[in-house]
Amino acid sequence: MSSRASILKAVKTNKPALIPLPEINLGFFDEDIDLVETFIKNVQFVGGRAFVLQSVSDIDTQIKSLYPHAKQIISTATASQLGTVSISEATNPHILESIDLAIIHGALAVAENGAVWIAENDIVLRVLPFITNDLVLLVSKETIHLHLHSAYEAIAKRDRTFGVFLSGPSKTADIEQCLVIGAQGAVSLTVLIL
Amino acid sequence: MAHADEAAIFNKDEAKVNWHDKALWFVRNKRDNAAHTVKGWEELRNLASGIKANVMSNLDNYLIQFEENAQKNGVTMHWAANAEEHNQIVHAILLKHKVEKVVKSKSMLTEECHLNPYLEAHGIEVVDTDLGERIVQFAQEPPSHIVLPAIHKTKEEVDTLFQKHLGTKPSNGDPQYLTNEARKHLRDKFLKADAAITGVNFAIAETGGVVVCTNEGNADMGTHLANVHIACMGMEKIIPQEKHLGVFLRLLARSATGQPITTYSSHFNKPAPGTEMHIVIVDNGRTEQLSRDDFRASLHCIRCGACMNTCPIYRRSGGHSYNATIPGPIGSILSPGMDLKKHSSLPFASTLCGSCSDVCPVKINIHEQLYKWRQIITKEVPQPVVKKSVLKMAGSVLSSPKLYGIAGKSARFMLKYAPRFIVYSKLNAWGKARELPEVKNGNFDEWYKKRQKNEQ
Numbered sequence A: 001m002s003s004r005a006s007i008l009k010a011v012k013t014n015k016p017a018l019i020p021l022p023e024i025n026l027g028f029f030d031e032d033i034d035l036v037e038t039f040i041k042n043v044q045f046v047g048g049r050a051f052v053l054q055s056v057s058d059i060d061t062q063i064k065s066l067y068p069h070a071k072q073i074i075s076t077a078t079a080s081q082l083g084t085v086s087i088s089e090a091t092n093p094h095i096l097e098s099i100d101l102a103i104i105h106g107a108l109a110v111a112e113n114g115a116v117w118i119a120e121n122d123i124v125l126r127v128l129p130f131i132t133n134d135l136v137l138l139v140s141k142e143t144i145h146l147h148l149h150s151a152y153e154a155i156a157k158r159d160r161t162f163g164v165f166l167s168g169p170s171k172t173a174d175i176e177q178c179l180v181i182g183a184q185g186a187v188s189l190t191v192l193i194l
Numbered sequence B: 001m002a003h004a005d006e007a008a009i010f011n012k013d014e015a016k017v018n019w020h021d022k023a024l025w026f027v028r029n030k031r032d033n034a035a036h037t038v039k040g041w042e043e044l045r046n047l048a049s050g051i052k053a054n055v056m057s058n059l060d061n062y063l064i065q066f067e068e069n070a071q072k073n074g075v076t077m078h079w080a081a082n083a084e085e086h087n088q089i090v091h092a093i094l095l096k097h098k099v100e101k102v103v104k105s106k107s108m109l110t111e112e113c114h115l116n117p118y119l120e121a122h123g124i125e126v127v128d129t130d131l132g133e134r135i136v137q138f139a140q141e142p143p144s145h146i147v148l149p150a151i152h153k154t155k156e157e158v159d160t161l162f163q164k165h166l167g168t169k170p171s172n173g174d175p176q177y178l179t180n181e182a183r184k185h186l187r188d189k190f191l192k193a194d195a196a197i198t199g200v201n202f203a204i205a206e207t208g209g210v211v212v213c214t215n216e217g218n219a220d221m222g223t224h225l226a227n228v229h230i231a232c233m234g235m236e237k238i239i240p241q242e243k244h245l246g247v248f249l250r251l252l253a254r255s256a257t258g259q260p261i262t263t264y265s266s267h268f269n270k271p272a273p274g275t276e277m278h279i280v281i282v283d284n285g286r287t288e289q290l291s292r293d294d295f296r297a298s299l300h301c302i303r304c305g306a307c308m309n310t311c312p313i314y315r316r317s318g319g320h321s322y323n324a325t326i327p328g329p330i331g332s333i334l335s336p337g338m339d340l341k342k343h344s345s346l347p348f349a350s351t352l353c354g355s356c357s358d359v360c361p362v363k364i365n366i367h368e369q370l371y372k373w374r375q376i377i378t379k380e381v382p383q384p385v386v387k388k389s390v391l392k393m394a395g396s397v398l399s400s401p402k403l404y405g406i407a408g409k410s411a412r413f414m415l416k417y418a419p420r421f422i423v424y425s426k427l428n429a430w431g432k433a434r435e436l437p438e439v440k441n442g443n444f445d446e447w448y449k450k451r452q453k454n455e456q
């Protein structure tokens, strides 16, 4: 018998009688809070920063003042014109190693944990939000959800390839529990809210 | 060696033990703060526990559904009955692609299967890319904690290891400098790797996708740069539907480190164009644990580490003293199921205070299972005489549900009512070298008085 067959057979024999799957009652998690404010607070808590911008035309000015030395820039967001390097699906991801800054549109955000959902079609190459030295995410106010339950409802109909909830810059506390920002992924995260 | 003897070795360096104890308690406090800010936290725990119970009762069907959906997404599926088969499968995939260098992100399963030495013996370079895991890999040690692999190492020890393996300058253990150097070193490894191996935090039956959580971004740096991704999972990682991630991801990082969510929660469904993705489903003793009514719930574990951080024994004995892949309270109920004789001392490495069960995000009754293992072990494995008599007393307490409820919250009962020579005898390692706290008259006396009245 193959391992697959023997494992499934053993599971069938050893499992207990069927226990029903509980329903998630969202009423338990309802809260009347300011979503933008909570989101900003949580982005800061996880080591990032977030600002509300008045208009789309402020985006590039803001990014330039925050990252004045960035030269190799990839922008996959249509709202920013700062990109200096263009990529396509055919680009070898290894060349992104020298990228200083990536500017990416985030499909939605989550107030309770400061996370932004990044879908594959917003990044062109999967490695982009991780390999870039610094990261800017653009998020629209209307897409900030209270909690993850609501966020999962919103992305339920997507075409599933790859996606990531990203909350804050890369970090580690593996040396004596001292928090160090900038482990293997992006060393800083800025979320611009419009 | 029994757990208490191993712990005695760790306890030789008192300053380090004190630091270890405090550091983990600090993490436990962060967990509390995070949990308290979530509306409906207890409801989340109830849901998580209920979902996992449903998973165990329907696991074969969920596994089949998961496989079907993953295959539709273009993922190649493999099944391994044990550690050896798992290692052979992974090796065969690497051979097929002529892989010489592999980067690996954190996976307790590959630790359990001893994948690294297996691949290294076949001439493949394996680099653990989580910083803590890289540190213990340099030290040629196993992780001592499932979330904080190098928590037993001082920064000076890390400094020395990095000088030796990475040629860094002496820095007195400057965490910023050392992390930076590791970043440069690991970037190079990511760019040169031919394949990436990851663990799996959650596997979703409904979609065939897997979710991998990290704070460093190392799983993503590995998988998105290499042409082959191998995700290794214990069969208990299944959850029924994607919306259940809402429940588990809200619990996981808060319970682990007090973060509201890990920095990266990556959802892998389809391999990127031109690349391959493989998933290896591993049994290795899990179906057997599934058959045990009393211990089945240990398979609900989502590996957050909270039970370790809160455990007074773990904090003062260190992860290595358990001599098992998964240390701490949860390890002490999983390991006897794998090898009862080898791990027979582990269920005794507990005060049965119940703090582990209190913090567990999926509500595993850890301390009750520890007690149940004790009963089995005292019957089946020869015990030293004194331990037996202590156990008898514990047994009489624990067999009375009411008294157990009171005593169970702390070690108060044993401290107060066990004769001093037992608490402080050489054979009770936990009374050694320190005066245990004085027990104030409290609940127990009240209860005892009431009980006497009722009996009259």
Ligand code: SF4
Pocket: B255, B300, B301, B302, B303, B304, B305, B306, B307, B308, B330, B356, B359, B360, B361, B362, B363, B364, B366
């Ligand atoms: S047993 Fe519970 S507390 Fe311990 S690691 Fe597993 S999920 Fe976390």
